[in-house]
Amino acid sequence: MPAEIRNQIWKLVLGGKLYRSSWKGRFHPSPTEPKNATALLRTCRQIYSETATMPLALTIFSLDYVRETKKSLAKFKPNQRKQITTLQFTISWPSLVMELMDICLAVHHCMLFGSLLGLRELRIMVFPVPDPVVTREKLEEIVYEHLNPSIQNMPFAVKVHHNHQGWSVYRNL
Numbered sequence: 001m002p003a004e005i006r007n008q009i010w011k012l013v014l015g016g017k018l019y020r021s022s023w024k025g026r027f028h029p030s031p032t033e034p035k036n037a038t039a040l041l042r043t044c045r046q047i048y049s050e051t052a053t054m055p056l057a058l059t060i061f062s063l064d065y066v067r068e069t070k071k072s073l074a075k076f077k078p079n080q081r082k083q084i085t086t087l088q089f090t091i092s093w094p095s096l097v098m099e100l101m102d103i104c105l106a107v108h109h110c111m112l113f114g115s116l117l118g119l120r121e122l123r124i125m126v127f128p129v130p131d132p133v134v135t136r137e138k139l140e141e142i143v144y145e146h147l148n149p150s151i152q153n154m155p156f157a158v159k160v161h162h163n164h165q166g167w168s169v170y171r172n173l
Contacts, residue, residue, distance in 0.1 A: 010051050017058070060086045063089050082115065085119060087121075121159060126161070126162050
């Protein structure tokens, strides 16, 4: 089979996963993820050599606790951190400003961000606002305003997403 087709198949099998950090700093797959998500890598040596870095590169690593960023990323070996392409921070409304300031500090002062050489995207997921005056667009604008001084010269994209679920629903997934 041509490499392009194999790569597409492997991306479908190994990609699109979400791993969330616990308060202990370990990343765990979503309960809906299959237990044998990386079984493809154990098929044979050739497949392993061609796909070994894909699970890290194609997975979104979500941090619910910004203060645990350093501890969570330190769980990976340096060569593994280089493969991570997408980090996501989740922010609940009541602590929005403090969490944004924590993200800014983490991005600038966490030495581990320097070891994330493959990082292409930093996502900020914001949950619904209890204030009817603040629209989704306004909330995203507020987030960008807080982050702007910190993200101006970043070598990766910073994207703000609004989650339609409530924080408590997301936390219990």
